[in-house]
Amino acid sequence: xxxxxxxxxTLSVSPGERATLSCRASQSVRSNLAWYQQKPGQAPRLxxxxxxxxxxxxxxxFSGSGSGTEFTLTISSLQSxxxxxxxxQQYNNWPWTFGHGTKVEIK
Amino acid sequence: QVQLxxxxxxxxxxxxxLSLTCSVSGGSMSSxxxxxxxxxxxKGLEWIGYVYHSGSTNYNPSLxxxxxxxxxxxxxxxxxxxxxxxxxxxxxYYCAGGRSSGWYDYWGxxxxxxxxx
Numbered sequence: 001x002x003x004x005x006x007x008x009x010t011l012s013v014s015p016g017e018r019a020t021l022s023c024r025a026s027q028s029v030r031s032n033l034a035w036y037q038q039k040p041g042q043a044p045r046l047x048x049x050x051x052x053x054x055x056x057x058x059x060x061x062f063s064g065s066g067s068g069t070e071f072t073l074t075i076s077s078l079q080s081x082x083x084x085x086x087x088x089q090q091y092n093n094w095p096w097t098f099g100h101g102t103k104v105e106i107k
Numbered sequence: 108q109v110q111l112x113x114x115x116x117x118x119x120x121x122x123x124x125l126s127l128t129c130s131v132s133g134g135s136m137s138s139x140x141x142x143x144x145x146x147x148x149x150k151g152l153e154w155i156g157y158v159y160h161s162g163s164t165n166y167n168p169s170l171x172x173x174x175x176x177x178x179x180x181x182x183x184x185x186x187x188x189x190x191x192x193x194x195x196x197x198x199x200y201y202c203a204g205g206r207s208s209g210w211y212d213y214w215g216x217x218x219x220x221x222x223x224x
Contacts, residue, residue, distance in 0.1 A: 001168075032209060034209070034210040042216070043201055043203075043214035043215060043216055043217050044152065044201070044214060045214070046205075046210060046211060046212045049207070049209070049210040050210075055212055056212065087151065087152060089152070089210070091207075091208070091209025091210060094165060095154050095167040095168065095169070096154045096209060097154070098151050098152040098153070098154075099151065100150075100151040101151060
């Protein structure tokens, strides 16, 4: 199965700053990549699918890019509600697999 | 707005079978994929499998011999059965729905299942 590796494990950012999260696939997943946000005790929330398409209701400060094996989620100006764990997920090869997540914490 | 709610036991004994149900409200199950995904404590998410509204299924090969996912559109529900449980199956189990088999915009709140004697 495809292994998704996220870096860094933890990212300390001040409110209003930019956050850049990375996700690497062990083999090409083309553009079949999604990003989820998860807060403690809550279900994951879909942010991005098809690498760069924002899900319904997701603010424009969230953007995704990449293709093949290297992907990036960028949060342009962190708001207080954005501090959470972010996971990437590939859906090119079954079984779909997730990365272990990047925790974005307040600096 | 589609809403999902998991139901089932919170504690199951080793070697027994887990049965969970996801109730779907606020929309039709037609043309959607319905998945079960789990998250062991402190760990990442693992896809268990999915069912299309027509009943066709796809299971994670690592669990395939123990998993059955079914859908009952007349009741607006889909279900998970996982047999021969062990402590390694202790996790929060989420049900989820999406227009694509690959990504999911609707999620239940999750239910913690503990496997212990």
